C-alpha cells in the first residue's frame with residue numbers, strides 16, 4: 001500500500017492531534033516535525049517516532065516529504081502554505097485558511113500556480129456523520145429549496161486567556177491578540193451552511209460586543225447574517241465567553257421548502273406535526289481520522305479533496321468580511337474565489 005510521507009508544521013494541541021491520526025493511518029508515514037520550540041519537536045519526535053526535527057521552514061527542502069500539514073496559529077497560515085506549494089508539496093492547512101483577505105489572496109494565487117498539488121483546509125465538521133447526512137439530504141432534494149439556516153459556535157473559551165497560553169516564540173498569546181471569533185470559531189458553522197447551500201455567500205451584515213471575554217482584542221460575541229445568491233439566508237452566532245453547556249450539534253437548524261432539520265432530527269411535509277430522529281450518531285470527539293484519510297486518498301487517487309483552497313478561501317472570506325461588517329456596523333459584499 002502506498003504511504004504518503006508527511007511533515008508537520010506547528011505542534012500545539014491541534015498539530016499533535018493530527019500527527020496522532022496520521023500515525024494510526026496505513027496511508028501515512030510521519031517523516032518530520034517542525035516547531036519553533038525544541039521541546040515540542042523533541043516530545044513529538046519521541047512520541048510518534050518522527051525521524052527528523054526542524055525549527056524553521058528548511059523542513060520544506062526535504063525531497064522525501066510528499067505533503068505538509070500546517071497547524072500554526074490562524075494568522076500564521078499563509079507563509080508556510082505558499083512556501084510548501086512552491087516547494088512542490090501537497091498541503092493541508094487548518095481552518096480558517098487565513099484570517100485576512102490579503103492572506104487568502106496570496107494563498108489562492110499560490111494554489112492557482114500549482115494546480116497539480118492537492119490542497120485541503122481543515123473544516124472538520126464536514127466529517128461529522130450527522131452533518132454529512134444533512135448534506136446528503138440536501139443533495140437528494142429531501143429538504144426542498146433551502147431558505148433559512150442557523151448554526152453557532154458558542155463555547156466558554158476564557159481559559160485561552162490564561163498566562164501559560166502566552167507563546168514566547170511568537171511573542172504573544174495569539175488567542176487573545178489575533179484570533180477573530182467569527183473567523184476562527186464561526187468559520188466552522190459558516191463553512192457547513194455554505195456547504196449545504198452549495199454556493200459561496202455574496203453579502204454579510206452583523207453585530208458584535210465584548211462583554212463576556214473583554215481580554216480579547218477582537219469582540220468575543222459576533223453575530224452575522226449571510227445572504228446567498230439563491231436568496232437563502234444563514235445566521236451564525238459566535239461567543240467565546242458564554243456560560244452554557246456544550247451547544248449540541250452547533251445548534252444547527254436548516255429550513256427548506258419540503259422539510260426542516262433540527263440538530264439530528266428531521267421534520268418533513270408529510271408529517272409536519274413531528275420531528276423524527278435522523279438515526280446518525282454524532283462522534284464523541286473531533287473526527288480527525290476521516291479528515292486525514294480524505295487528504296491522503298485524494299493524493300493517492302489524484303482526485304480533489306473535500307475542501308480545497310478555493311472552497312476554504314470562500315468560507316474564510318465570508319467570515320472575515322462578517323467580523324468587519326459587525327465592527328463597522330454596515331453590510332459588506334464578500335469576495336469570491338474561482339478555481
Ligand SMILES: NC(=O)c1ccc[n+]([C@@H]2O[C@H](COP(=O)([O-])OP(=O)(O)OC[C@H]3O[C@@H](n4cnc5c(N)ncnc54)[C@H](O)[C@@H]3O)[C@@H](O)[C@H]2O)c1
Pocket residue numbers: 009010011012013014015034035036037040055056071072073074076094095096122123124167169170184286
Ligand atoms: N479544526 C479544529 O477543530 C481545530 C481545533 C483547534 C485548533 N485549530 C486550529 O489549529 C491551529 C493551531 O491551533 P493550536 O491551538 O494548536 O495552536 P497553538 O498555539 O497551541 O500551537 C501552534 C504552534 O505553532 C508553532 N508555530 C507558530 N508559528 C510557527 C512557525 N512559523 N514555524 C513553526 N512553528 C510555529 C508554535 O510554536 C506552537 O507550538 C489554529 O489555526 C487553530 O485555529 C483547529
